[in-house]
Amino acid sequence: MKYVFLCIAALFLLGNTVYVYSEASAEQRRPTVSEQRVVFSTSHGDLVFAFYQGAAPEHMAQIIRLVRLGLYNSVKAFRIIPGFIVQFEEIRERGAPFSREQSASLRPIKAEFSSEIKHLKGRLSMARWGNNPDSAVSSFSVLLGDAPHLDGKYTVFGFLESGGSVINKMLSIPLRRSLPSKDIYVINAYVVNHKDEYYGANTFDAEEIVAGQAVVVDDTASIGGRRNDGLHNVVSILIGVIIAVSLLGFFLQKQLNKSQVVSLLLVNILISTFTLVIVLLPRSSDMPWMGVALFVGIFVLFRLMSNFEKKP
Amino acid sequence: MAHTSPNRSLYFVNAPVDYFFIGGSSFLLFFSLLFFYTDVRTPEVVAAGVFLSWIINWPHFSMSTYRLYQSKSNIQQYPVTAYFIPFLVIGGVFLSFSYPLLVAPIFVKLFILWSPYHFSGQTIGITFIYAMRSGMKLDALERKVIIVFVYFTFFVSTIRAEVSRDGYDYYGITYASFGVPQWMATLAEYCLWAALVLFGLMIVRWSVRNRKVMPIIIILPAATQYFWFVQSVYMPSFQEFVPLLHSLQYMLIAWGIQLKEKMDVKKITPSKPYVLAETSRWFMINFIGGAILFYFLPKVGGALGYSSLFSMGVMFAAVQIHHFFVDGVIWKLKNNSVAHPLMMNVSDLTGSKQSAPVSGVSPS
Numbered sequence: 001m002k003y004v005f006l007c008i009a010a011l012f013l014l015g016n017t018v019y020v021y022s023e024a025s026a027e028q029r030r031p032t033v034s035e036q037r038v039v040f041s042t043s044h045g046d047l048v049f050a051f052y053q054g055a056a057p058e059h060m061a062q063i064i065r066l067v068r069l070g071l072y073n074s075v076k077a078f079r080i081i082p083g084f085i086v087q088f089e090e091i092r093e094r095g096a097p098f099s100r101e102q103s104a105s106l107r108p109i110k111a112e113f114s115s116e117i118k119h120l121k122g123r124l125s126m127a128r129w130g131n132n133p134d135s136a137v138s139s140f141s142v143l144l145g146d147a148p149h150l151d152g153k154y155t156v157f158g159f160l161e162s163g164g165s166v167i168n169k170m171l172s173i174p175l176r177r178s179l180p181s182k183d184i185y186v187i188n189a190y191v192v193n194h195k196d197e198y199y200g201a202n203t204f205d206a207e208e209i210v211a212g213q214a215v216v217v218d219d220t221a222s223i224g225g226r227r228n229d230g231l232h233n234v235v236s237i238l239i240g241v242i243i244a245v246s247l248l249g250f251f252l253q254k255q256l257n258k259s260q261v262v263s264l265l266l267v268n269i270l271i272s273t274f275t276l277v278i279v280l281l282p283r284s285s286d287m288p289w290m291g292v293a294l295f296v297g298i299f300v301l302f303r304l305m306s307n308f309e310k311k312p
Numbered sequence: 313m314a315h316t317s318p319n320r321s322l323y324f325v326n327a328p329v330d331y332f333f334i335g336g337s338s339f340l341l342f343f344s345l346l347f348f349y350t351d352v353r354t355p356e357v358v359a360a361g362v363f364l365s366w367i368i369n370w371p372h373f374s375m376s377t378y379r380l381y382q383s384k385s386n387i388q389q390y391p392v393t394a395y396f397i398p399f400l401v402i403g404g405v406f407l408s409f410s411y412p413l414l415v416a417p418i419f420v421k422l423f424i425l426w427s428p429y430h431f432s433g434q435t436i437g438i439t440f441i442y443a444m445r446s447g448m449k450l451d452a453l454e455r456k457v458i459i460v461f462v463y464f465t466f467f468v469s470t471i472r473a474e475v476s477r478d479g480y481d482y483y484g485i486t487y488a489s490f491g492v493p494q495w496m497a498t499l500a501e502y503c504l505w506a507a508l509v510l511f512g513l514m515i516v517r518w519s520v521r522n523r524k525v526m527p528i529i530i531i532l533p534a535a536t537q538y539f540w541f542v543q544s545v546y547m548p549s550f551q552e553f554v555p556l557l558h559s560l561q562y563m564l565i566a567w568g569i570q571l572k573e574k575m576d577v578k579k580i581t582p583s584k585p586y587v588l589a590e591t592s593r594w595f596m597i598n599f600i601g602g603a604i605l606f607y608f609l610p611k612v613g614g615a616l617g618y619s620s621l622f623s624m625g626v627m628f629a630a631v632q633i634h635h636f637f638v639d640g641v642i643w644k645l646k647n648n649s650v651a652h653p654l655m656m657n658v659s660d661l662t663g664s665k666q667s668a669p670v671s672g673v674s675p676s
Contacts, residue, residue, distance in 0.1 A: 082619045083412050084486040121413070145413035149479030149488035175621060178484070230414050237407065263392040267400060278418045284491050291490035295474055298422075302429045309390045309641050 031055055031117050037161065037195050038067050040088075041188045042077070045166035047142075048198060049124060051158040056112040059126055059136070059157035064191050066091065066138055069102050072189035075138075077170060079178045085141035086170055087127060088186070092137075110134045117156045119147040124158040142167065148282040161195070231279065238275045242268050263309045273301045321657045322446050322527060324568045330529060333564035334438060335536035338557045342539055345549050353548045361552040370602025371595065372559035373635050375566045377605075378598055379642045390641040397637045401630050408626045409618060416626055417487035423629040424482065425470065428541060430636050431558050432466045435537040437643065438561060441654055442530045448522075454514050461511040462534050464504040469541035471497045483625030504542065533561070565654075570594050572656040577649050582663030605631045 034053035039046055051060040066072060071091045079087040091106060098106075111133040119125055120143065127139035133153065142160050144167070160167070173180045192198045249256070249264040256264075277294055284291035323330040332340075380386055380394055387394040408416035436459055443450050450458070473480070474490040475497050511534065515526050540554045571590050580586055606628065613623025643654075 081481065081484050081486065082622055083416070083484065084481070145486070147479070147486065147488075149486075149491070171619075175484075175619070230411055234407065234411050234414050241403065260392050264396075267396070274418060274422065277421070278414060281418065281488055281490070284488070288491055288493055291474070291492050292496065295471075295490045295492050298425055299429070302426060305636075306433070306640065308637065309393050311644065 031114075034060060035194050036060075036064065037192045037198055038063060039190055039192060039198055040072065040163075040186045041190075042166065043183065043185050043187060044169045045163060047163035047166055048161045048195075049158050050161045050195070052114075052117055052156070055114040055117050056126075056155050056157035058109050058112055059155055062109050062136075062138075063140070063157070065105055067189045067191050069105055070189075071098075071102055071105070071138065072186050075186045075189075077180065077184040079141075080170060080173070080175055080180055081144075081178050082171060083145045084147065085125070085143055086167060087141040088139055090127075090137060090139040106137055108135045108137050111136065112155045112157070113152050114156065115152075119143055119150040119154070119156055121145050122160050123156050124160065125150060126155045126157055128154060144171075146282065148284075162199075234278060235275060238271055238278075242271050245271070259309055259311055262307065266304060266308055269304060270301060273297060321659070322442065322529065324564055324656065325658045327529075330564065331532065333560050334442075334529060335532040335561075337560055338536045338539055341553055341557070342543065342547065342550050345547055348549070349547070350549065353552050357549040357552050361556065364553070364556050365606070366602070367599065368556045368563065369559045370606045371598035372562050372566075372602070373605055373631055374598040374601025375563065375570075375594075376635055376638045376642055378594075378601060379566065379570070379645070380638050385647065386642075386645050389645055393637050393641045397634060401634045401637075404633070405626055405630045408629075409613065409616075409623075412485075412618075412622060416485050416622070419633075420482045420485050420625055420629045421487040423632045424480075424487070426636050427555075427632060428466045428470060430639065431540070431554075432462050432537065434558065434562065434639075435462050435533045438533045438565070439530055441565070442527070442533075445655060446527050446530065448527070448530065450518075454518060457507075457510050457514040458534060461504075461507040462537055464500065464507045465534075465538050465541040468497070468500045468504045469545065471500045472545065483628065484619065484621040485625040508538075536561075567591065567594070568656050568658075569653040571661050572653045573647060573650045575661060576651060576653075577647060582661050584662045587658070587661045 031052045032054045034051040036051065038049045038051075040049070049063075051063070053060055072088075074096055075091055075094050076089050077086050078089040078093070079085065108129075111128075113133075117123070123143050125141050125143055125147070126136040127141060129135035129137075136155065140157075170180070170184050173182050173184065175181065245264055245268050249261055253261060277298070280290055280294060284294060380390070404415075404419050408419045439458055439462075440450070440455075471492060474492045475494050476489050476491075479486055479488045515531060518526050536557070539550075540557065544550045544554060571587060571594075574580065574590060575582065575586065609631070610620065610624040610627040613627060614620035616623075
């Protein structure tokens with residue numbers, strides 16, 4: 001029995017090592033970032049947005065056009081889901097009257113999905129109406145966590161370059177469901193043609209940008225790096241638990257009956273499956289067969305778990 | 313083939329009560345809500361769901377924990393579940409709080425997927441309990457048909473949910489779906505219809521072979537689950553109550569076993585005052601237990617500086633995962649001084665004359 005425990009632990013360790021290496025190499029590419037920045041001076045501080053010019057040019061143009069027309073002024077961040085998003089409302093929701101030009105500019109744009117630019121923490125994802133991918137107008141979200149399930153469904157068009165501490169202030173506001181209990185609104189939104197125009201004239205936390213703290217994202221590599229760091233830690237902890245449970249089974253095998261030893265083995269299978277789902281679920285958006293395999297695997301797991309402490 | 317003791321009742325309490333708890337309440341609610349149909353969960357429905365959770369759903373989780381931990385003998389029968397699983401679940405909670413974006417969504421997803429599987433296990437268990445109570449012997453094929461039908465109701469609902477790539481939100485914790493292809497959902501649905509036909513044929517076959525109609529209470533749990541998982545897709549308001557309805561089924565049987573066991577172990581004379589007093593005591597303990605698990609425990613995370621919504625999501629998932637483990641063993645607990653707790657009837661507890669069999673199954 002001890003060999004079974006140890007073999008499972010070893011195989012699992014090997015599989016995860018291979019995966020983590022492949023994951024790290026896949027996160028090396030950097031998409032092109034425009035020189036222009038959009039600044040939202042909000043009631044809680046400044047947010048600076050940068051754009052993936054090559055990947056979503058229509059979205060970039062739309063946001064800059066709407067900002068220049070003053071349309072984002074007084075728009076609210078109406079939806080906050082910790083770990084997921086801070087979303088700015090549709091401009092039409094803001095209540096202020098529109099000029100003819102402003103009204104005409106509020107038109108839907110086509111989706112610009114990119115297989116390169118994923119929904120990762122700190123990026124900007126355009127909202128849409130219902131299930132129509134070509135219905136995005138003005139509402140968008142800052143992602144507070146990776147959201148692979150949105151890839152290919154919503155357009156990622158930029159990232160939050162500075163303002164992590166501002167987002168943290170927003171997150172400290174008590175929520176009623178996802179609605180902030182205190183208004184968070186854009187006092188003034190404007191465009192700067194070069195990032196230095198903003199950073200040269202304003203106070204900001206330079207370390208925040210360099211270190212990529214909170215939700216501030218400087219480039220893709222840093223996001224990938226942070227995700228991998230977390231993943232490495234979690235996988236290491238879970239492998240540690242598997243080994244600990246195996247050792248427990250090994251040292252107590254004389255005190256335990258067969259059903260109890262099998263139960264400890266089932267615990268290891270549960271933790272292994274859990275780890276695999278953590279590691280592989282983000283991949284299932286690219287590889288549907290992976291989703292099917294995980295789905296089937298989970299139900300095999302449940303079936304096995306019905307033997308937990310089953311008397312012989 | 314069919315046989316039963318002439319002195320045993322098919323029901324734990326009586327026909328109206330058992331029918332109500334096992335499935336009648338689900339049908340009543342489903343058809344009542346048809347009259348107030350909306351395509352969303354209205355605030356009134358959500359408020360009613362929360363209120364009923366305090367008195368039905370949350371105590372039901374406490375009941376399973378209480379049943380395992382109320383005696384040393386119980387704990388000793390299943391030490392891995394009793395001693396080891398709490399640590400495993402607490403470990404999951406710590407990891408979820410430490411890695412809210414990596415671990416918490418998968419922790420929640422595990423519970424979300426396991427929950428309907430657990431419901432299915434209960435449905436099959438209750439079906440077989442009533443079959444046993446009626447003295448009805450189901451052959452291997454009949455048992456397989458029931459199991460296949462029940463599990464396909466669950467498969468269809470789960471696969472439908474996993475086709476979407478949008479992911480879902482549980483108390484602010486967003487978890488991804490597997491993104492299984494649509495053809496799997498379609499295939500599962502065809503299989504469900506085939507399983508439904510087989511289920512119907514099984515009832516007819518049994519009835520013809522035994523020259524009597526199969527007792528409705530044996531068909532009811534599976535039919536109820538079909539409404540919970542398949543029909544409810546068109547009725548979001550009804551979905552809100554499905555966990556409550558599952559808990560209601562559970563409560564009837566857990567109550568019967570609790571009172572019968574205590575009476576036998578402590579050699580208490582059957583009487584109505586005993587039933588009333590023990591029911592009140594048992595319910596109060598579990599009401600408080602439910603409040604601790606679902607109201608006060610999530611506040612610990614909030615007090616430690618985490619978002620209270622996030623804390624609720626993680627703690628709810630943890631309590632329910634623990635419940636799935638505990639529920640897997642509590643029905644197998646043995647006590648030599650307790651005679652057939654699953655065959656109890658309320659008349660055993662009150663000391664009144666036992667009711668005649670009402671199953672329609674004649675004694676052999």
